[in-house]
Amino acid sequence: MSTEFEFTVDGETVVAKPGQTIMDACDDAGVYIPRLCDVEGLVPQGSCRVCTVKVNGRTAAACTQPAEPGVVVENDTPQVQGYRRDLVRMLFHEGNHLCPICEASGRCELQAMAYRLGISQDSLYPYLQPVRPVDASHPDIALDTNRCILCGRCIRASRDVDGKNIFEYVGRGIHKRIGVNAENLAASDASIDDYAMSLEVCPVGCIIRKREGFFAPIGQRQFDNKPIGWEIEARHKNRIAVHQIDPSEEQS
Amino acid sequence: MDNDNATLIKQACADYDNDPRRMMDILWQVQDKLRCIDGEAMSLIASLTGTYRVEVEGVVSFYAFFSDKRKGDITIRLCDDIIDRHAGAQAVAEAFSGALGIQPGETSTDGAFSLEFTPCIGMCDQAPAALINDVVVTRLTPAKVKSILRTLRKTKDPQTLIGKTGDGANSDPLVQAMVRNNIRQPGPVLLTDVDPEQGLRAALQLSPQEVISHIEESLLRGRGGAGFPTGRKWRLAANTPAEERYVICNADEGEPGTFKDRVLLTEKPDLLFSGMTIAAYAVGARHGILYLRGEYRYLRAYLEETLQRRREQNLLGSGILGRKDFAFDIRIQMGAGAYICGEESSLISSCEGKRGEPKNRPPFPVQSGYLGYPTVVNNVETLSCVPRIMAQGATWFRGMGTTGSSGTKLLSVSGDCARPGIYEVAFGVTLAEILEQAGAQDAAAIVVGGASGQIVGRTEFHRRLCFEDLASAGAIVCFNSSRNILEAAAYYMDFFIEESCGYCTPCRVGNVFLKKGLEKIMHGEGEPEDLDYLRNLSDTIIATSRCGLGHTSPNPILSTMEYFPLVYSAMVKERPGGMQAGFNIQKALDEARIIAKRRSLIYDPAYGDRE
Ligand SMILES: Cc1cc2nc3c(=O)[nH]c(=O)nc-3n(C[C@H](O)[C@H](O)[C@H](O)COP(=O)(O)O)c2cc1C
Ligand code: SF4
Ligand code: SF4
Ligand code: SF4
Ligand code: FES
Ligand code: FES
Numbered sequence: 036m037s038t039e040f041e042f043t044v045d046g047e048t049v050v051a052k053p054g055q056t057i058m059d060a061c062d063d064a065g066v067y068i069p070r071l072c073d074v075e076g077l078v079p080q081g082s083c084r085v086c087t088v089k090v091n092g093r094t095a096a097a098c099t100q101p102a103e104p105g106v107v108v109e110n111d112t113p114q115v116q117g118y119r120r121d122l123v124r125m126l127f128h129e130g131n132h133l134c135p136i137c138e139a140s141g142r143c144e145l146q147a148m149a150y151r152l153g154i155s156q157d158s159l160y161p162y163l164q165p166v167r168p169v170d171a172s173h174p175d176i177a178l179d180t181n182r183c184i185l186c187g188r189c190i191r192a193s194r195d196v197d198g199k200n201i202f203e204y205v206g207r208g209i210h211k212r213i214g215v216n217a218e219n220l221a222a223s224d225a226s227i228d229d230y231a232m233s234l235e236v237c238p239v240g241c242i243i244r245k246r247e248g249f250f251a252p253i254g255q256r257q258f259d260n261k262p263i264g265w266e267i268e269a270r271h272k273n274r275i276a277v278h279q280i281d282p283s284e285e286q287s
Numbered sequence: 288m289d290n291d292n293a294t295l296i297k298q299a300c301a302d303y304d305n306d307p308r309r310m311m312d313i314l315w316q317v318q319d320k321l322r323c324i325d326g327e328a329m330s331l332i333a334s335l336t337g338t339y340r341v342e343v344e345g346v347v348s349f350y351a352f353f354s355d356k357r358k359g360d361i362t363i364r365l366c367d368d369i370i371d372r373h374a375g376a377q378a379v380a381e382a383f384s385g386a387l388g389i390q391p392g393e394t395s396t397d398g399a400f401s402l403e404f405t406p407c408i409g410m411c412d413q414a415p416a417a418l419i420n421d422v423v424v425t426r427l428t429p430a431k432v433k434s435i436l437r438t439l440r441k442t443k444d445p446q447t448l449i450g451k452t453g454d455g456a457n458s459d460p461l462v463q464a465m466v467r468n469n470i471r472q473p474g475p476v477l478l479t480d481v482d483p484e485q486g487l488r489a490a491l492q493l494s495p496q497e498v499i500s501h502i503e504e505s506l507l508r509g510r511g512g513a514g515f516p517t518g519r520k521w522r523l524a525a526n527t528p529a530e531e532r533y534v535i536c537n538a539d540e541g542e543p544g545t546f547k548d549r550v551l552l553t554e555k556p557d558l559l560f561s562g563m564t565i566a567a568y569a570v571g572a573r574h575g576i577l578y579l580r581g582e583y584r585y586l587r588a589y590l591e592e593t594l595q596r597r598r599e600q601n602l603l604g605s606g607i608l609g610r611k612d613f614a615f616d617i618r619i620q621m622g623a624g625a626y627i628c629g630e631e632s633s634l635i636s637s638c639e640g641k642r643g644e645p646k647n648r649p650p651f652p653v654q655s656g657y658l659g660y661p662t663v664v665n666n667v668e669t670l671s672c673v674p675r676i677m678a679q680g681a682t683w684f685r686g687m688g689t690t691g692s693s694g695t696k697l698l699s700v701s702g703d704c705a706r707p708g709i710y711e712v713a714f715g716v717t718l719a720e721i722l723e724q725a726g727a728q729d730a731a732a733i734v735v736g737g738a739s740g741q742i743v744g745r746t747e748f749h750r751r752l753c754f755e756d757l758a759s760a761g762a763i764v765c766f767n768s769s770r771n772i773l774e775a776a777a778y779y780m781d782f783f784i785e786e787s788c789g790y791c792t793p794c795r796v797g798n799v800f801l802k803k804g805l806e807k808i809m810h811g812e813g814e815p816e817d818l819d820y821l822r823n824l825s826d827t828i829i830a831t832s833r834c835g836l837g838h839t840s841p842n843p844i845l846s847t848m849e850y851f852p853l854v855y856s857a858m859v860k861e862r863p864g865g866m867q868a869g870f871n872i873q874k875a876l877d878e879a880r881i882i883a884k885r886r887s888l889i890y891d892p893a894y895g896d897r898e
């Protein structure tokens with residue numbers, strides 16, 4: 036049972052262990068699949084759909100799809116990258132994102148993903164411009180839900196790592212949002228030392244650590260010099276060149 | 288919180304052993320008694336059930352029938368589906384609004400009434416319809432609204448609205464509903480007078496494996512929409528090693544325009560429960576759940592009594608029909624207003640007391656479903672076919688319908704037709720034949736399969752209703768030539784926006800964009816490129832969504848673009864000289880006017896004069 040097996044991603048052979056998802060196996064092989072809701076150390080939930088790949092011709096979320104022997108996976112193809120651009124754009128247009136004034140700018144995974152996927156121009160999508168609250172009640176943490184992309188990383192981090200359940204989804208559909216386990220964050224037992232509040236968890240500038248803003252100067256921020264996913268691609272046996280889509284390649 | 292309320296909440300939790308998996312039942316009880324589940328109630332429920340307040344809030348806020356704000360003692364939920372609108376729901380809504388002095392979505396200041404819109408409540412054949420608390424009122428008119436409110440103000444009891452009860456079991460003392468069955472065409476499998484237990488007795492003569500083989504041979508396919516072979520589903524569940532297995536009947540019937548399960552639940556509950564019992568015997572399940580949509584709560588007491596009678600008749604419980612080794616029982620799980628809970632894995636989440644969100648697949652429910660046990664989820668109609676197949680044989684069943692679709696199908700016909708109601712027909716019947724029978728000869732467009740189905744025009748009326756051609760759960764909604772097809776598509780998009788669980792990006796956000804794109808065209812601001820925009824966006828939503836809701840939500844737009852291209856081409860215009868049709872200078876200025884709190888000197892010269 037526990038023997039390794041192979042499948043292909045864009046023609047390249049990838050080795051997988053039983054129980055691994057396509058994402059896991061590709062990560063090990065140094066093949067980067069774009070993602071936002073999935074992050075190492077938390078159970079995958081398959082909600083942002085940015086990791087969409089085609090498996091034997093059918094679309095699936097790589098972070099939740101089990102790897103299977105012999106399957107043919109398409110990852111870096113114009114069609115799949117096009118889907119991802121649409122999804123990332125949807126997230127931008129769903130919330131209120133003003134990167135130039137955002138504390139997360141330069142280390143924000145949403146922004147970095149947009150760059151990586153070659154999103155450079157305005158899209159035809161409408162901006163929803165929702166009216167969303169900021170919860171600044173907590174002495175050390177602020178929550179600016181205007182930038183929340185509902186990735187649920189904070190939910191899983193608090194529940195599975197901190198054992199606290201500070202966050203959970205409330206509402207449904209386009210009204211879905213992140214709820215807090217009390218009237219507000221200050222009334223909950225959230226602490227700045229929670230893993231859920233660490234910089235690794237929230238991919239955008241929604242969970243904000245007070246008094247630590249803009250800690251890295253422009254030019255030295257996480258994604259200023261290397262695109263998102265580079266650390267995974269660095270594991271590749273041939274160290275394939277990091278592939279950032281040229282904006283001129285973008286169709287639509 | 289006052290002590291009385293705390294006592295009520297404690298009682299509700301205690302009634303379900305403080306079990307968080309029974310959260311739906313607990314919340315129903317609290318909502319009924321307190322008319323809301325507010326923050327304090329959530330905290331108390333959470334502490335009693337060992338969960339977190341925000342988890343309880345997550346569940347409360349997911350279901351339309353639960354509310355954190357106090358609802359009126361009497362809550363009027365008016366179906367605002369396109370069928371009801373065509374039948375005059377707008378005037379009915381205005382009559383309610385006017386008489387109550389509140390808009391839909393509001394509660395009167397004295398706390399007596401709430402008025403709400405709700406999607407299809409399964410009474411499409413007697414629209415406009417509404418739920419008043421649990422009581423169904425049908426064929427509404429503004430005049431009836433007056434008398435309804437007069438009665439309610441006097442008695443404060445919606446049940447007193449029922450004068451003449453409907454036919455069949457609608458008049459049962461435990462139902463007492465004004466609902467009519469409207470069975471227009473009975474058929475040989477389901478809507479026929481037979482001994483409902485004959486199939487169960489026959490099945491118990493066979494081994495479980497033989498029963499599964501029998502169902503496989505009948506080629507029975509799921510009637511809930513997807514058409515998965517029932518026998519194969521059962522075999523997969525039976526073959527998964529487990530200590531427990533579950534059989535769940537999907538009676539969520541949320542697809543707009545569908546009401547056939549309502550009629551089966553009313554007239555043939557024994558056939559259904561018998562089918563569930565056979566399924567349990569076949570797969571080795573001891574527990575069954577009937578997931579009943581909140582809109583059908585008026586049937587609950589009657590169904591509970593039917594279950595109780597079956598226990599007394601030794602058709603449920605331990606040692607069923609003398610088989611000492613076979614025990615099975617069924618509980619009813621109430622839904623609470625969420626279309627997505629018809630999707631089988633969401634339905635399981637809901638049964639587990641959670642937000643009704645779909646689960647990741649794999650594992651499939653037959654491998655790991657309710658509480659992690661192998662679970663068979665089947666539609667009411669599918670399970671009702673089972674005893675008939677066991678009694679009459681697989682060959683008999685296969686003798687009806689087409690090669691790929693055996694047996695009969697219940698069609699729910701509504702809209703612009705003379706004889707709306709239920710038709711049991713052999714698979715393979717053409718749309719034209721049904722329209723003829725239903726008296727819809729002047730139909731110009733038909734919605735086949737409800738919001739998630741296809742809106743087709745006259746060119747398609749020769750097509751066959753079966754899994755090989757026009758597959759659906761059986762909704763047939765007729766529109767005559769006076770109806771606006773884009774308005775219907777827009778309504779269905781609103782429905783999906785409202786009912787999306789919001790879990791995944793493409794469905795949560797993409798459907799809102801689709802609707803806005805369609806609106807632009809409907810306002811006459813569309814350009815030819817907007818049609819490509821809608822197609823591409825639909826493609827992304829279908830390809831990347833996580834469950835069947837997002838896989839089908841663009842259908843109203845895609846099918847109308849396919850079958851009514853002229854409607855679209857008449858609405859979109861090529862703009863010369865790089866002018867953007869979508870750009871309306873006055874609208875844009877209005878926003879600026881509000882922000883700047885003043886007018887434009889160039890575009891509002893009269894304003895400049897006055898200064
Ligand atoms: C959004 C959505 C809503 C659904 N609603 C229902 C429903 O109301 N009733 C139903 O039987 N099946 C519904 N289904 C199909 C179920 O997921 C499932 O396929 C079905 O219950 C299986 O039973 P069957 O094989 O007997 O049809 C729905 C599916 C989706 C994706
Ligand atoms: S969260 Fe990211 S994308 Fe949003 S405004 Fe901040 S930097 Fe930009
Ligand atoms: S707050 Fe941050 S981590 Fe939590 S769901 Fe929103 S974006 Fe994700
Ligand atoms: S497709 Fe829609 S309903 Fe299904 S999981 Fe995604 S958001 Fe929820
Ligand atoms: S990373 Fe897989 S769905 Fe978000
Ligand atoms: S009851 Fe209104 S559409 Fe079904």
